[in-house]
Amino acid sequence: MRKFLALALFLFLLQSVAFAAGAGPVKIAAFDPNEAVKNSEPGAEAIKQLEAKLKPESDKIERERKEFIKLQENFQKQAFGLAPDARQDKERELRRKEFELTENMRRFQNAANREQSSKLSEIERVLGEAVRDYCAKNGVTLLIAKVPGITYYVEPSSDITKIVTLELNKAWHKRSAK
Numbered sequence: 001m002r003k004f005l006a007l008a009l010f011l012f013l014l015q016s017v018a019f020a021a022g023a024g025p026v027k028i029a030a031f032d033p034n035e036a037v038k039n040s041e042p043g044a045e046a047i048k049q050l051e052a053k054l055k056p057e058s059d060k061i062e063r064e065r066k067e068f069i070k071l072q073e074n075f076q077k078q079a080f081g082l083a084p085d086a087r088q089d090k091e092r093e094l095r096r097k098e099f100e101l102t103e104n105m106r107r108f109q110n111a112a113n114r115e116q117s118s119k120l121s122e123i124e125r126v127l128g129e130a131v132r133d134y135c136a137k138n139g140v141t142l143l144i145a146k147v148p149g150i151t152y153y154v155e156p157s158s159d160i161t162k163i164v165t166l167e168l169n170k171a172w173h174k175r176s177a178k
Contacts, residue, residue, distance in 0.1 A: 027138075027139050027140050027141050028141065028143075028144065028158060029135075029158050030144040030146050030154040030159055030160070030161075031131070031144075031146060031159065031161040031163075031164045032146040032161045033124075033145050033146075035146075035161050035165075036127060036165045036168060037123055037124065037168070040127075040169055042123050042168070042169070042172045049119065050112075050115055050116055054111075054112055054115065057108055058108065061101075061104055061105055064100075064101050065105075068094075068097055068101050071093075071094060078090075123168075126172055126175055130164065130167040130168045130171040131167070133171070134160075134167050143160075146159070146161070
């Protein structure tokens with residue numbers, strides 16, 4: 001039902017774009033914004049900086065995870081030989097460590113998301129400007145973002161992701177030169 005409504009809305013919007021264009025040709029294109037940012041020079045640089053900045057914390061969490069797994073395995077091996085009180089103490093300790101690990105992972109993920117958002121926000125702003133300029137220069141009437149689960153197929157001749165990536169690189173260098 002949702003897909004049908006989305007398709008109906010898309011066709012309605014497409015029809016209104018055709019009428020707005022006034023019987024002229026309608027040029028439709030599509031691009032993958034995530035791929036354009038990832039493959040662009042500023043995007044690749046931002047991703048590299050982000051990975052370098054987050055690597056120490058990521059490594060620390062991975063070490064903690066491995067230590068927790070070892071503790072769990074040791075407990076399972078020793079559980080039958082422990083007194084009931086000692087077993088409860090070990091279980092409590094394991095639950096506490098599991099909670100700490102989960103919290104550390106959650107905090108790390110939130111920090112990584114914030115950092116990624118701050119790094120990519122300027123690039124995405126420049127991408128928006130580059131896309132608008134490209135569409136205006138090349139007479140693109142409707143530009144669709146290729147989003148997994150929403151856009152299933154785009155004719156390769158209508159896919160302008162590589163062109164948009166090049167335009168983003170140019171716009172980024174112009175922005176840097178100002």
